[in-house]
Amino acid sequence: MANELRFDDQVVVITGAGAGLGREYAKLLASRGAKVVVNDLGGSRHGDGGGASKAADEVVKEIVAAGGQAVADYNSVEQGDKIIETAIRHWKRVDVLINNAGILRDITIKNMTDKDWDVIMAVHLTGAYKTTRAAWPYFRKQRYGRVINTSSSSGLFGNFGQSNYAGKSTAKLALVGFTETLAKEGGKYNITANVLAPGAASRLTETIWPPDMMNVMAPAWVAPLVATLVHASCKESGSIFEAAAGHYSKVRWVRSKGLVLRADDSLTPGALLKGWAKVRDFRDAEHPTRVADSMALLQEALQLPPNEPGESLDFAGKVALVT
Ligand code: NAI
Structure with missing residues (x-):
């Protein structure tokens, strides 16, 4: 299509892209010309395990079979610098970073251990910091970059009855402050940074939402907003967006x-x-x-x-x- 948003020659890094939302972003952007680093360490939804290359490999296979370009990366976002290195090694640049990797630990504050807290902070918050910190010098040098950090409505508003999100909510709201600062520091270098609070059926939500809700919440309906925000023509920055089941809104x-x-x-x-x-x-x-x-x-x-x-x-x- 002549007037579709294209991402030709753009190198896009998506963390946690072996499943759920990240997989949809990877497929959509690759179908529109992007070269995609599909990062995923292949752990459990609680953040245990890892080292299973399969999740990222499957998505790369799908993209390549559809005529797109993608490489797999199996590092944890806690070593975000290595993920950016994969982009540089393969394509010598990085244009877009989508910090999407995430885990859940269902636990109330009463029962939470320091380990439960630390692992949530390490993946959601430190992970986003490490990848962004590593990509930033490339963005500044080329005077171009697009960053999406993934928050959550539980981070923005809290969620009564879901105290299992306690640690995650904190990390997710911290990402808002992080992103708002990135937007200010990146402004003069044409680096934009926005926050996304998505809602989608995935293994993270399968135990939380009833089946009828899961049916209408396809992760694919979040991807168009992500594609819009990371396109070169989009100057939106420092903003918070929600997207779920075809509904898109801005929060301030x-x-x-x-x-x-x-x-x-x-x-x-x-x-x-x-x-x-x-x-x-x-x-x-x-x-x-x-x-x-x-x-x-x-x-x-x-x-x-x-x-x-x-x-x-x-x-x-x-x-x-x-x-
Ligand atoms: P998902 O579990 O389907 O996908 C997350 C992926 O991240 C998994 O493939 C997992 O292996 C990967 N991952 C986990 N830890 C990692 C690490 N240390 N390094 C690299 N990869 C890692 O979950 P979903 O739903 O697609 O979630 C994506 C993001 O959206 C997460 O940040 C989540 O917190 C956020 N989110 C999702 C919501 C939803 O309704 N699905 C609601 C609010 C936020």
Whole structure:
């Protein structure tokens, strides 16, 4: 098709591409001309085992059989530099990095061991850091790069009743801050970085969702968003997207206009309580995207007269903490 998004001559690294979502990204991008490094260490969904080359090999076979170009890489994302080396060794460049590899450990905070915590952090967070850190000098040098980091709605919103995601939620939200910073540092080098919170039927979700939900959640429906975001023509950066079952949306921060108090001895809990309704009033809310967005408010605080003492510290009376 003349007007389809193409990725000819682009070298794309996709971690955890031996199954689920990553496999769909690999197949779609390869079908549109990309040279794909299919990374997967072939471990269990809990992150045990590994070293089974089969998962990545199968996807490479599928891509090559369809006329595309792909190579397998079996390193853990914890050695992300080796994954980038595979791209450089084969094709001498890297243009797109999709940090997708992931595992689950179903465990509540009460029962969690340090090992459960550490392995989740190592794969989701350190893994994304290691591959990105290794690709970054190439992106900067060629003044071009596209990064996708994979978050999760459990990271963005928490998920009552799924405390098994406890460690993962933390790592997944950390990836938002990581990505927002990459977008700022990469801006002048034409490096974009975005966050994806996907939803799809895979071995990670098979024990969580009922079968009828699994049927409509094909991983293939997430791939078009990924392809759009990593295309050279897409300048979107520092953003968070959700994609599942054909629904795509963008998520952003929202901050109440808030209350500004003079910062001196008159700033007491009572004075704060007096203006509490303003703190939590989302009419005229703002959508901050930079640390500097709050600096103007601090300047404003310096100009204010001393605060009036608050009436009472009794939240139960005039001031409601929750609606
Ligand atoms: P999946 O289990 O089908 O695929 C993940 C792949 O990552 C597996 O093939 C696994 O072998 C590989 N992997 C695991 N640890 C690795 C490591 N250390 N190094 C290299 N490869 C490794 O899971 P799915 O659902 O495709 O997940 C992809 C990403 O999307 C994950 O980051 C997951 O947390 C995230 N996600 C998925 C959701 C869903 O609804 N499926 C929801 C929210 C987030």
